[in-house]
Amino acid sequence: MGWGEYALAFGAFFLSHSLPVRPPLRPWLVARLGRAGFGVAYSALSLAVLAWLIGAAGRAPYVPLWDWAPWQNHVPLAVMLPVSILLALAVARPNPFSFGGVRNAAFDPGRPGVVALTRHPLLLALTLWAGAHVVPNGDLAHVVLFGSFAAFALLGGRLLDRRRRREMGEAWHRLDAARRRWPRPESWPRAAMRVAAGIALHAALLWLHPRLFGVAPLG
Structure with missing residues (x-):
């Protein structure tokens, strides 16, 4: 089509x-x-x-915008491991600032985990994933695709901040100030398990990529 x-x-x-x-x-x-x-x-x-x-x-x-070079494949390879770990640390944990949080009332700003680094870890992961994949995909369709994802994630963070501030009022500012410290997790063993899950996710993505998308990241 x-x-x-x-x-x-x-x-x-x-x-x-x-x-x-x-x-x-x-x-x-x-x-x-x-x-x-x-x-x-x-x-x-x-x-x-x-x-x-x-x-x-x-x-x-296919409408080319720039030529492909072998070094470009190393950009998503380098970025996707941190992205996978970021996803594993962020999914299904309390986060009153963003979407997708669970048990948000149980969020402890003294143990914010990855939320200490960013209010929107899932959107940050999407931005990094999209930006890294623009580099080796220099045709019009993929540049529009990944560029739109990056813009969507960046704009989404701003819109979420505005909506959450309106909904939470002063609590948003109090929690935001308190969470900006060393990213101490709720539990170190659970954090280690999540990091291990992120590494496993990265390995699974490397294995699935050629089967799902017809492109082998490792060549």
Whole structure:
């Protein structure tokens, strides 16, 4: 379908990320699925649409913007291990500043973990992933794809900050000031397990990449 499929997948991606989290749809879904069930369903939908969009970018007409060089592959290789660890440290933990947090009322600013580094670790991971993948993909479809992801993540952080400040009031400023310290985790053994899970995720992505996207990161 060329550009038509690409445009359709792009539209589905942004709708799937915007509609489920807007009132009144999100409260309706959370009431029926539970907070954890909503998070799982939202994540599964996001990954499915993301996989379709990446595949559609590969099928779009090829319009080169710059030439490929072997060194470019090393950029995502170097960045994706930190991204995988960042994801493992951020997923399914309390974070009242961002989306996707669980047990947010239990957030301890004295033990903020990765939230001490950034209020939006998942969006930071998306920004790093997208920016790193622009380098070796110098055709129009992929530059638009990964560039849009990076812009989406950066803008999303600003919008979330504005919404959370409005919703939380003075508590947002108090928690934000308190969490800006050494990223002490809730539990060192759990943090070590999450880092190990991030390393395992990175290995799995290296193995799955050629099977899902037809490109072998290690050559």
